[in-house]
Amino acid sequence: MSPFKDLTDSTPNERLFKLDPLGMDADSIGRDFQHYYAHTLGRDRDCRSAYYPYKALAVSLRDRLMERWKLTRHAHDQANCKRTYYLSLEFLMGRSLSNALLNLGITDEARQALYDMGLMYEEIESAEMDAGLGNGGLGRLAACFLDSCATLQLPVKGYGLRYDFGMFRQLIENGRQLEEPDHWLRDGNPWELERPEYTQRIPFGGHTETHQDDQGRMVQRWVNTHDVLAVPYDIPIPGYQNDTINTLRLWSATATDVFDLGEFNAGSYPESVAAKNDAEHITMVLYPNDASENGKELRLRQQYFLACASIKDVIREWQRLHGEDFSAFADKNCFQLNDTHPAVSVPELMRQLMDLHHMQWDEAWAIASRTMAYTNHTLLPEALERWPVRLFQQLLPRVLEIIYEINARFLSEVASRWPGDMDRQRRMSLIEEGDDPQVRMAFLAIVGSFSVNGVAALHSELLKQGLFRDWFELWPEKFNNKTNGVTPRRWLAMCNPGLRELLDETIGNHWVNDLSQLEKIAPETEDADFRARWDQIKTDNKRRLAEMVGSTCRIEFPVEFMFDVQVKRIHEYKRQLLNILHVIHLYNRIKHGDGHIGAPRCVLIGGKAAPGYEIAKLIIKLANNVAKVVNADRQVTEQLRMAFIPDYRVSVMEILAPGTDLSEQISTAGKEASGTGNMKFMMNGAVTIGTLDGANIEIRERVGDENFFLFGLTAEEVEHTRAHYDPNGIIAHDDALREVMALLECGHFNQFEPGIFDSIIHGIRNPHDPWLTAADFDSYRQAQQQAAEAYMDRPRWLRMSILNSAHSGHFSSDRTIAQYNDEIWKLTPIAPTHPGKR
Numbered sequence: 001m002s003p004f005k006d007l008t009d010s011t012p013n014e015r016l017f018k019l020d021p022l023g024m025d026a027d028s029i030g031r032d033f034q035h036y037y038a039h040t041l042g043r044d045r046d047c048r049s050a051y052y053p054y055k056a057l058a059v060s061l062r063d064r065l066m067e068r069w070k071l072t073r074h075a076h077d078q079a080n081c082k083r084t085y086y087l088s089l090e091f092l093m094g095r096s097l098s099n100a101l102l103n104l105g106i107t108d109e110a111r112q113a114l115y116d117m118g119l120m121y122e123e124i125e126s127a128e129m130d131a132g133l134g135n136g137g138l139g140r141l142a143a144c145f146l147d148s149c150a151t152l153q154l155p156v157k158g159y160g161l162r163y164d165f166g167m168f169r170q171l172i173e174n175g176r177q178l179e180e181p182d183h184w185l186r187d188g189n190p191w192e193l194e195r196p197e198y199t200q201r202i203p204f205g206g207h208t209e210t211h212q213d214d215q216g217r218m219v220q221r222w223v224n225t226h227d228v229l230a231v232p233y234d235i236p237i238p239g240y241q242n243d244t245i246n247t248l249r250l251w252s253a254t255a256t257d258v259f260d261l262g263e264f265n266a267g268s269y270p271e272s273v274a275a276k277n278d279a280e281h282i283t284m285v286l287y288p289n290d291a292s293e294n295g296k297e298l299r300l301r302q303q304y305f306l307a308c309a310s311i312k313d314v315i316r317e318w319q320r321l322h323g324e325d326f327s328a329f330a331d332k333n334c335f336q337l338n339d340t341h342p343a344v345s346v347p348e349l350m351r352q353l354m355d356l357h358h359m360q361w362d363e364a365w366a367i368a369s370r371t372m373a374y375t376n377h378t379l380l381p382e383a384l385e386r387w388p389v390r391l392f393q394q395l396l397p398r399v400l401e402i403i404y405e406i407n408a409r410f411l412s413e414v415a416s417r418w419p420g421d422m423d424r425q426r427r428m429s430l431i432e433e434g435d436d437p438q439v440r441m442a443f444l445a446i447v448g449s450f451s452v453n454g455v456a457a458l459h460s461e462l463l464k465q466g467l468f469r470d471w472f473e474l475w476p477e478k479f480n481n482k483t484n485g486v487t488p489r490r491w492l493a494m495c496n497p498g499l500r501e502l503l504d505e506t507i508g509n510h511w512v513n514d515l516s517q518l519e520k521i522a523p524e525t526e527d528a529d530f531r532a533r534w535d536q537i538k539t540d541n542k543r544r545l546a547e548m549v550g551s552t553c554r555i556e557f558p559v560e561f562m563f564d565v566q567v568k569r570i571h572e573y574k575r576q577l578l579n580i581l582h583v584i585h586l587y588n589r590i591k592h593g594d595g596h597i598g599a600p601r602c603v604l605i606g607g608k609a610a611p612g613y614e615i616a617k618l619i620i621k622l623a624n625n626v627a628k629v630v631n632a633d634r635q636v637t638e639q640l641r642m643a644f645i646p647d648y649r650v651s652v653m654e655i656l657a658p659g660t661d662l663s664e665q666i667s668t669a670g671k672e673a674s675g676t677g678n679m680k681f682m683m684n685g686a687v688t689i690g691t692l693d694g695a696n697i698e699i700r701e702r703v704g705d706e707n708f709f710l711f712g713l714t715a716e717e718v719e720h721t722r723a724h725y726d727p728n729g730i731i732a733h734d735d736a737l738r739e740v741m742a743l744l745e746c747g748h749f750n751q752f753e754p755g756i757f758d759s760i761i762h763g764i765r766n767p768h769d770p771w772l773t774a775a776d777f778d779s780y781r782q783a784q785q786q787a788a789e790a791y792m793d794r795p796r797w798l799r800m801s802i803l804n805s806a807h808s809g810h811f812s813s814d815r816t817i818a819q820y821n822d823e824i825w826k827l828t829p830i831a832p833t834h835p836g837k838r
């Protein structure tokens, strides 16, 4: 039912698609802006809202993205290239406007156009809501990776879910976290393009039955399913000034048009409409748990919905280009699984190849097991996903049959490798036996993948020695490391324009997509003029940070103070508590008349706690109560101030990273897989105080021991300490910690709220405290003292700051993605045609 007349003469089509390239100068942008503002959005001079200018500019840019987007798609089709699909339940994208301007290379032109119309760019930029479709590091990594893939011109497509409600908004009331829904789509999303023509049908429930096909073979059918529709929304992902626009495709759930006729005819019209509602609930909300399991049925529905829709979409594209010939499918397609969240893709690809495309098991397995690659993101046992077999049976009976078959074949491989080792078979089974048997999703991902990677050197080693030891013994060749990275476009060029300018002037502008070039600024540490400019830029960025803290927390941060920042999800293993104990220690010193705590400091903590994580929420309350006592005391505020910044998110980090002096990366060693906040701070010239955990180890290797404040037990020491850990003995023998505990225990920070912090106090004193807070306190305090002394030596501190930026090149996600590509994906970069050259 095409609207196009089927003419042998193709003139009408030619005319429809022949467009002049859009101008990239200030005048052209300004004209489009006026048109959208006045005609499309219908606003005039009476409108005071910054939202409509934002929208008019966004749509003007979208047009320019759109013309390049099509050319990128055509270039990929023409090249018949191999492609990778990044499957993730989370994409923490943040704002898109400034990123689009930077990557299109028209930041100055757009600013000029707005200026000519009397508009302030900064106001317009802040009218955009963050796209908060992720919890923290894992989701932000996916966003940085998409930016790097487009910049490296790799044919990579992201697949995720279009949640109606992203990460909750955090309010702080009386020091406690309150959650508010994040209805980020309320005013529309100018960056997305709905693609109803690529809608997919996703089965749930029903049962399976055996039947005979036309060739007399017995095959399984999944019948009586309750289907839900998956509608894709595409978001353009621009590469850095290279005309490449890749795609992030997000699925939204909607009911099938055909209501349940049984219910309908039985007169249950409301019930059948309610069923429509059920279907749409699948993509209603992001689960707000970071690094812990979401054992809810709706979460499994989300996972299958993503896997099924994305694989169907990839196979549809394959058929468009290759018909029913799947012989080269594994050579041309790769799925990268972002943690186990999309691991159901392994049996789902098998199901589609067998049940929908008539393959036999061996043929389908040869494809699936050469196509999937799995990234592990955590060693924390509470984050290891397991789903009850009964839930699978109910929701995805056909998928469960395939998991059982994969497991049976796999266990016979284990049996032939280790004959008679029943314990090993039990340990490695994809099904954990028990009263309520469970499917082990990490094991399913490993069996079905040709590559398994951790996200920092230490983490990848610990995986091989611990959690996946048996698997490493069986398939050592599958295991590899890909140390995380962050995109230098957003996390340096975009968020730190002052530093960008200095870098451009000093070493040219090629560092933006070749971050190793930052090494060239290392010799400048000896140049006093360069150091003075560095100092000035940092001070300006600190002023911007202080303005944000002033307006949101009503606390004044003087720019001469050392800005000491810890922002990340609130979790016991990240040890915000250790940081708070140190603030109490400094407070105690000042109250005892210590007129010089080394350097005056502003301590900033921020982050969201999972709504059901009571201890984490209590840590937020403690941070706020300590801040209140500190800031209310005139004797103390001369040397120490503290704030808790509410609603930490990507756009807040864009202000924090450039304005930070000291970056807190203080997790219990062996617990933080990589960390990426540490990398954003380093790039922007913050010095790290940290443990030998995750990527901190690699950061310290690059920047040098003398430019990093190290403290705490190593991962190995942590494991050895557990058996004889005696926090009460440690507290008794450490004057500083004993006094801190005494202040906490006498209720000094909860005068009118007796007992509220008891569980925190007991946690610190518990010999089974998994996070060993007391064990690391003394060495943390000493490292903090050294940091304060270094800060007071201005030339020394500036050298350290400059060297942190200079040696941060390794932590560009461009380096990470180049390694994924060289060692796992093996894609060829494709350059599209320039829009002006057609």
Ligand SMILES: *Cc1c(COP(=O)(O)O)cnc(C)c1O
Residues within 6 Å of the ligand: 135, 136, 137, 140, 567, 568, 569, 648, 649, 650, 653, 674, 675, 676, 677, 678, 680
């Ligand atoms: C980078 C980032 C994170 C990850 O921070 P870590 O310190 O590595 O846990 C979390 N949330 C946001 C908004 C980020 O930008």
